[in-house]
Amino acid sequence: MANTRPKADVVIVGLGWAGSVMAEELTRAGLNVLAIERGAWRDTSTDFPPAVDPDELRWHTRRKLLQPMSVETTTFRNRSGQTAAPVRNWSAYQFGWNVGGAGTHWAGMSWRFTPWDFEVASQTADRYGASRLAGLRDDGLLLQDWGVTYQEMEADYDRFERIAGTSGKAGYLNGEKVPGGNVFEGMRKREYPTPPLKDTHWMSIYRETTQSMGYNPFTIPAGNISQAYVNPLGVTMGPCTYCGFCDFHGCGNFSKSSPQACVLPALMRRPNFTVLTETEVLHAVKHEDGKTVTGVNCVTRDGETFFQPADIVCITAYQMDNVRLMLLSQIGEQYDPATMRGTIGRNYNYQTCASVSGFFSGAKMNPFIGGGALGVQIDDFNGDNFDHSDLDFIGGAGIMGYSTNGRPIQNMNGLRPGHKRWGSDWKQAYARDYQEAANIFVQGTSMPTRGAYLSLDPNYKDRHGQPLLSLTFDWNENDRKMAAWTTQKATQTMQEAGGEAISSDNQAAESWNPYKQHSSHTIAGLEMGADPTTSALNPYLQSWDCHNVFSVGASAFPNNGGYNPTLTVGALAIRAARAIHQTYVNNPGPLVEA
Amino acid sequence: MNRREALFSLGAMVASTGVAASAKEMKGYPTHTALSADHLPKPRMGGALRVFTDETDRKTLHAVIDRLIPADAYGPSASEAGCLEFIDDQLAGDYGAGTALYLQKPLHPENEEAIMGAPQFLSTPRERYDSGLKALEAYAQATWGGAFHALSPDQIDEILTGLEAGTIDLGAGVNGQAFFELMLQNTREGYLADPIYGGNRDMAGWKMIGFPGARYDYRPYVERRGEALNLSPVSLIPND
Numbered sequence: 001m002a003n004t005r006p007k008a009d010v011v012i013v014g015l016g017w018a019g020s021v022m023a024e025e026l027t028r029a030g031l032n033v034l035a036i037e038r039g040a041w042r043d044t045s046t047d048f049p050p051a052v053d054p055d056e057l058r059w060h061t062r063r064k065l066l067q068p069m070s071v072e073t074t075t076f077r078n079r080s081g082q083t084a085a086p087v088r089n090w091s092a093y094q095f096g097w098n099v100g101g102a103g104t105h106w107a108g109m110s111w112r113f114t115p116w117d118f119e120v121a122s123q124t125a126d127r128y129g130a131s132r133l134a135g136l137r138d139d140g141l142l143l144q145d146w147g148v149t150y151q152e153m154e155a156d157y158d159r160f161e162r163i164a165g166t167s168g169k170a171g172y173l174n175g176e177k178v179p180g181g182n183v184f185e186g187m188r189k190r191e192y193p194t195p196p197l198k199d200t201h202w203m204s205i206y207r208e209t210t211q212s213m214g215y216n217p218f219t220i221p222a223g224n225i226s227q228a229y230v231n232p233l234g235v236t237m238g239p240c241t242y243c244g245f246c247d248f249h250g251c252g253n254f255s256k257s258s259p260q261a262c263v264l265p266a267l268m269r270r271p272n273f274t275v276l277t278e279t280e281v282l283h284a285v286k287h288e289d290g291k292t293v294t295g296v297n298c299v300t301r302d303g304e305t306f307f308q309p310a311d312i313v314c315i316t317a318y319q320m321d322n323v324r325l326m327l328l329s330q331i332g333e334q335y336d337p338a339t340m341r342g343t344i345g346r347n348y349n350y351q352t353c354a355s356v357s358g359f360f361s362g363a364k365m366n367p368f369i370g371g372g373a374l375g376v377q378i379d380d381f382n383g384d385n386f387d388h389s390d391l392d393f394i395g396g397a398g399i400m401g402y403s404t405n406g407r408p409i410q411n412m413n414g415l416r417p418g419h420k421r422w423g424s425d426w427k428q429a430y431a432r433d434y435q436e437a438a439n440i441f442v443q444g445t446s447m448p449t450r451g452a453y454l455s456l457d458p459n460y461k462d463r464h465g466q467p468l469l470s471l472t473f474d475w476n477e478n479d480r481k482m483a484a485w486t487t488q489k490a491t492q493t494m495q496e497a498g499g500e501a502i503s504s505d506n507q508a509a510e511s512w513n514p515y516k517q518h519s520s521h522t523i524a525g526l527e528m529g530a531d532p533t534t535s536a537l538n539p540y541l542q543s544w545d546c547h548n549v550f551s552v553g554a555s556a557f558p559n560n561g562g563y564n565p566t567l568t569v570g571a572l573a574i575r576a577a578r579a580i581h582q583t584y585v586n587n588p589g590p591l592v593e594a
Numbered sequence: 595m596n597r598r599e600a601l602f603s604l605g606a607m608v609a610s611t612g613v614a615a616s617a618k619e620m621k622g623y624p625t626h627t628a629l630s631a632d633h634l635p636k637p638r639m640g641g642a643l644r645v646f647t648d649e650t651d652r653k654t655l656h657a658v659i660d661r662l663i664p665a666d667a668y669g670p671s672a673s674e675a676g677c678l679e680f681i682d683d684q685l686a687g688d689y690g691a692g693t694a695l696y697l698q699k700p701l702h703p704e705n706e707e708a709i710m711g712a713p714q715f716l717s718t719p720r721e722r723y724d725s726g727l728k729a730l731e732a733y734a735q736a737t738w739g740g741a742f743h744a745l746s747p748d749q750i751d752e753i754l755t756g757l758e759a760g761t762i763d764l765g766a767g768v769n770g771q772a773f774f775e776l777m778l779q780n781t782r783e784g785y786l787a788d789p790i791y792g793g794n795r796d797m798a799g800w801k802m803i804g805f806p807g808a809r810y811d812y813r814p815y816v817e818r819r820g821e822a823l824n825l826s827p828v829s830l831i832p833n834d
Contacts, residue, residue, distance in 0.1 A: 046627065053810070063694070242813060243811060245810075423661065434805070435804060460698065514710075
């Protein structure tokens with residue numbers, strides 16, 4: 001390409017959580033790093049201070065911080081044989097569209113996955129027998145380990161929590177179970193950087209109820225931090241004000257963990273870091289040797305194209321775009337569900353969710369007192385924390401009483417069943433139920449199957465004429481059974497709490513489509529693993545096919561835990577960056593022999 | 595301070611004068627710390643309607659939204675709360691033009707509806723209001739022999755109920771059920787969004803449910819248990 005920029009040591013494609021955390025590690029190690037971000041520069045004081053942030057219509061309803069479908073969307077079908085249709089309107093997806101990526105508008109739920117989540121295949125065989133695992137695989141589940149264990153991830157989780165200032169209380173600290181924390185979590189080497197957030201009225205009811213039922217409630221780990229904190233990069237954060245305008249919004253208080261609040265103030269001051277904004281990477285360019293890439297082809301907002309050479313390319317866009325960029329760059333082989341050959345697009349899974357609503361006559365829940373990650377949870381029925389010997393599924397769900405927001409448009413259908421959504425009936429019901437409603441969220445594991453995958457769409461293209469990414473997915477039987485079982489547990493909890501007019505919405509009870517979901521957590525397609533025939537990336541997030549390409553995102557999860565993905569994305573970013581600057585740059589080549 | 599001055603104060607037009615030659619003189623808000631131009635609020639500035647310029651369309655929508663949200667003991671009607679102006683302003687901007695939507699062909703309506711579980715559109719919200727309101731008027735004329743806006747409240751409720759249930763066919767090109775959902779969504783948005791956008795006049799929608807609006811700090815209240823806090827709502831625009 002005639003238009004070529006100076007070569008960088010490392011190009012970062014997409015400057016969200018993964019990209020900024022990798023850039024921080026790599027620039028600190030002395031590498032010359034160039035990030036390329038499709039969205040614009042956004043910062044706290046210039047783009048979402050308190051003067052504009054508490055605006056539901058703009059940020060939540062119209063989603064002005066999110067990537068519009070006109071920029072790029074995806075197509076979807078439930079199964080092969082159907083013609084996939086484009087996602088034309090806002091849906092469950094929440095792709096980032098700015099420097100900071102989805103890390104700017106996320107809710108802040110800051111979970112570590114459990115040890116089981118990383119080793120679903122081997123731990124299922126160990127606990128329930130090899131024949132149980134074989135049976136699940138015969139049913140079509142693509143169960144496989146991640147090639148990295150929780151214990152190996154612990155230091156990376158710890159580093160990310162330190163950068164993010166995560167609030168919480170340890171439940172399993174250096175071999176000791178700690179009451180009040182999550183006693184089911186993987187073992188931690190030290191306490192959270194900041195203490196847990198306070199309980200709202202509903203959280204206190206939920207905590208007392210679950211405690212009385214014999215469960216182990218704890219305050220969920222939050223990226224809406226509870227007190228002032230200075231992170232290891234020297235960046236100061238302020239305390240969360242429980243403002244209730246968190247997910248889908250920026251944070252005007254410097255209290256939501258985000259690249260803006262935690263990383264960019266340090267990163268942007270480093271002379272060996274540059275970011276190109278409002279510039280889109282079209283694809284990576286493969287070297288003639290077929291084993292590396294030479295850089296990336298890009299297009300600016302004004303339509304100017306150029307080539308950016310680099311020694312190392314890190315693809316750290318949103319999960320969907322990571323997969324799409326690998327396919328557009330022809331790195332690796334497209335997964336084919338008929339032959340099971342190929343790894344790119346394989347293992348797709350989602351987040352199996354349900355919600356349970358109840359109403360408390362005469363209560364004043366004051367739901368406007370909220371935070372994106374404000375909740376009390378029980379993990380007694382998450383992952384493999386309970387015995388599945390006599391159950392016909394694996395996996396489970398976190399069951400959370402939450403106080404994320406009281407945004408009036410979002411909650412306008414949160415009425416006792418039987419009311420109309422308009423007329424005086426709606427007004428009377430909403431005037432009462434706004435204060436009396438309470439909700440439990442059931443956030444479950446999700447297992448990949450043979451027939452669920454990502455590929456390039458044959459019909460629909462983006463604004464640059466490149467094919468859209470296409471998803472073929474529906475819930476599998478294992479996850480449907482898990483969701484039904486855990487939803488029942490949540491319903492019992494709501495009954496025990498005294499909720500009336502209880503209703504539940506188990507999303508796995510009917511076919512998946514992107515407009516129906518409570519969760520935005522779209523997972524896999526570039527799964528990491530120890531076996532190059534069943535994974536796109538090795539355990540250091542390095543492409544098996546082009547050794548100078550690394551990719552980090554929820555695209556790398558072979559299966560989903562019953563948790564939000566961000567903390568694991570951040571920990572994987574640190575893991576990949578450390579592998580690059582500690583090992584790869586000294587001896588470029590595969591870090592693991594195929 | 596009026597609405598326009600209040601908004602400019604966020605990042606544009608504050609002047610000062612310098613005296614000493616060595617003094618650092620500033621005019622205008624420093625661009626490096628001003629709000630990004632595209633993140634400044636975009637309020638409805640008042641004035642005439644820009645989209646609903648056709649009198650019949652306007653009267654039809656007025657009649658619809660005041661049955662969706664009628665005046666009663668819980669608060670004013672949708673039109674009294676400014677929802678007509680709100681919808682007009684939304685449709686005059688990016689939302690109405692569908693700038694965020696993926697509108698590329700091909701559209702196979704039956705396939706897309708089956709896969710997505712709801713009808714999909716290549717038309718923008720503004721175009722859908724135009725065709726939908728005209729179809730409602732035609733339906734009223736054909737079925738009741740009169741203008742839609744002249745129908746009785748019960749007659750309008752009957753039509754809205756039929757649209758919601760999908761039992762009324764508004765004719766080729768207009769999906770009545772989807773158009774009902776669009777009007778219901780936008781009307782209630784207008785009733786519940788910040789008054790900066792022209793609706794929710796006097797914060798009537800927020801007072802109806804007890805939402806305190808654009809407050810930004812509930813730390814003093816988080817541990818108060820089940821109390822009516824009686825916080826008067828706050829909007830992004832001045833009260834006077």
